[in-house]
Amino acid sequence: MSCLNCAEEISSKSNNGDLMSYQVLARKWRPRSFKELTGQEHVSRTLENAIKSGRIAHAYLFSGVRGVGKTTVARILAKSLNCAEGPTHDPCMKCQSCTEISSGFSVDVIEIDGASHTGVDNVRELQESAQYAPLKGRYKIYIIDEVHMLSTSAFNALLKILEEPPPHVVFIFATTEQHKIPGTINSRCQNFQFRRISYREIMDRLRYILQEEGIKASEDALSVVARASDGSMRDALSLLDQVIAYTGGKLDEGDVTWVLGLADHMTGPFIQHILNRDSANALTVLKEIVDGGYDLKQFCTNVVEYIRNLTITKLGLGQEVIDLPQERITGMAKMVENTPMDILQRIFGIFSKTLEEIRWFPHPRFSFEMAIIKAADMRPVLPVDNLIGRLAEIAKRLSGGITSVEEKKEWIKETKREEDHGNEIIHIPSITSTEVDGKKNTIETKGSDASDIATLWHKVVTRINEEKPSLGSYIEQGVLVGFEDGILSIGFNGGASVFINLIERKDSKDFILERVKAYIPGITAIKFTTISDKKGHSPAYNEYLADQHDKQQSEIEEAFSDQIVKDAIDILGGEVVELRNRKGE
Known part of the structure; x- marks a missing residue:
């Protein structure tokens, strides 16, 4: 008896409206007519005009992502066709047909779930019932949701009735995956592509619903819900229901992000730490994200979206591209002023790559932390195009563009500088301001004893290193041997004798002699010889070593006879490290 009493009590409450009296927002505020439809004007206008002109098709295919109004429009179309005052583009919502369709109990409007009726037998039953006239309305309307789930045999069976439909039957198919619909079905239907509902349209709809419900909400809170819905009105209303239940009636951004697990309110400060190159505080924010139970993948998605918005803002664009309130966009513009x-763009690339990594990485937090350190240490770089342009200009000047001493001095002033590009200083090699045409140098010599000659030779080597670093790197391998009868002798041990042939090229030797004359008086010639090395090897042994390097020397001569190679070494300040013979590869 107690069970019967319980059943009677439940039945009584149900009849009195106490049980399941609440209706979720997505159902309560579902559009009932074309004029209430949000974001699908191209669909509603086409269908309204078709009804007005009597051009009603026998089959429609509605495709689009979830929650954008496909089934809703199907029901509105059914009411428009079977309304007592119709067919009309504006159903009365009062007649028996309209009320039955709205409540889902119309005998002439049959809704079928394609996911659970996939077989050919289900379609055959549909074909048999479609032959009978509607009981109350003008049309018998079949609404098949998720029609792409039908089997190939079911589609083939459906094809026959679509080719020769009874005059009183209208098919309305809805799908989220139009590419799975066979072409033979597609071509026999009027196709309507439902687009994602825009951020502003969702925001306007949410404001209207909350106003009607008497609930207060901040713009930032609504913005979080609208962006989280990803263009789906049904998702937006479901999320709104969830947030209202948590907050008790007043919505703010912090509560919304907490309930939805989005951590939106922490994304801005996190990015600011990255831009300030403050990796320590950025890592602290990440720890709070992890400790708060937020999804790292979702937070990384937020970071990528935020950086994208900053980049668009940097271009001077606003709400026409970014789905955010104007106040937030203004704040972003100030954040990236400098x-x-x-x-x-590089930070965006780092976190985009991280987003891919954490999908499969067993420890996503570690990957995220390394990305933070890398992004916070990001430094500006000089664009490659600028570098290439400047190198081309230097090459042009060195290849004959500068002829007079005055032009050389002017080019020296232009080249000798430090370019500060953001936080990184780029040093540009330059020649000294001492005259470079071989005329008398302003440095005075003090005599010709061995110590003075050695000091002056060191200055010559330093000068050559400044003007031609590659040639200077060769000269540095030699030592001062002697100075007699105006001839300066520079010796190279066996290992370094390979550079003698390079130095004794006419253009190089003349260049060195001019610099020597500028510093050491009385010089008429300069001679490069082979000497014993530290191990006491004789000149004969050094000559033997030189013979062993004949092949290498000839290859070096061949490589450095190329004007491009010589210019590259001079311009870039390079030196010979290794010579590889790629012949025959």
């Missing part, structure tokens, strides 16, 4: 565009 941040170069290339830094934002």
Whole structure:
């Protein structure tokens, strides 16, 4: 008896409206007519005009992502066709047909779930019932949701009735995956592509619903819900229901992000730490994210989206591209006032790659932390195009563009500088301001004893290193041997004798002699010889070593006879490290 009493009590409450009296927002505020439809004007206008002109098709295919109004429009179309005052584009919502369709109990409007009726037998039953006239309305309307789930045999069976449909039957198919619909079905239907509902349309709809419900909400809170819905009105209303239940009636951004697990309110400060190159505080924010139970993948998605918004803001664009309130966009513009565009793009690339990594990495937090350290240490770089342009200009000048001493001095002033590009200083090699045409140098010599000659030779080597670093690197391998009868002798041990042939090229030797004359008076010639090394090897042994390197020397001569190679070494300040013979490869 107690069970019967319980059943009677439940039945009584149900009849009195106490049980399941609440209706979720997604159902309560579902559009009932075309004029209430949000974001699908191209669909509603086409169908309204078709009804007005009597051009009603026998089959429609509605495709689009979830929650954008496909089934809703199907029901509105059914009411428009079977309304007592119709067919009309504006159903009365009062007649028996309209009320039955709205409540889902119309005998002439049959809704079928394609996911659970996939077989050919289900379609055969549909074909048999479609032959009978509607009981109350003008049309018998079949709404098949998720029609792409039908089997190939079911589609083939459906094809026959679509080719020769009864005049009183209208098919409305809805799918989220139009590419799975066979072409033979597609071609026999009027296709309507439902687009994602825009951020602003969702925001306007949410404001209207909350106003009607008497619930207060901040713009930032609504913005979080609208962006989290990803263009789906049904998702937006479901999320709104969830947030209202948590907050008790007043919505703010912090509560919304906490309930939805988005951590939106922490994304801005996190990015600010990255831009300030403050990896320590950025890592602290990440720890709070992890400790708070937020999804790292979702937070990384937020970071990528935020950086994207900063980049778009840096271009001077606003709400026409970014789905955010104007106040937030203004704040973003101030955040990146002093941040170069290339830094934002590189940070975007780092976290985009991280987003891919944490999908499969067993320890996503570690990957995220390394990305933070890398992004916070990001430094500006000089664009490659600028470097290439400057190298081309230097090559042009060195290849004959500068002829007079005055032009050389002017080019020296232009080249000798430090270019401060953001936080990185780029040093540009330059020649000294001492005259470079071989005329008398302003440095006075003090005599010709051995110590003075050695000091002056060191200055010559330093000068050559400044003007031609590659040649200077060869000269540095030699030592001062003697100075007699105007001839300066420079010796190279066996290992370094390979450089003698390079130095004794006419253009190189003349260049060295001019610099020597500028510093050491009385010089008429300069001679490069082979000497014993530290191990006491004789000149004969050094000559033997030189013979062993004949092949290498000839290859070096061949390589450095190329004007491009010589210019590259001079311009870039390079030196010979290794010579590889790629012949025959």
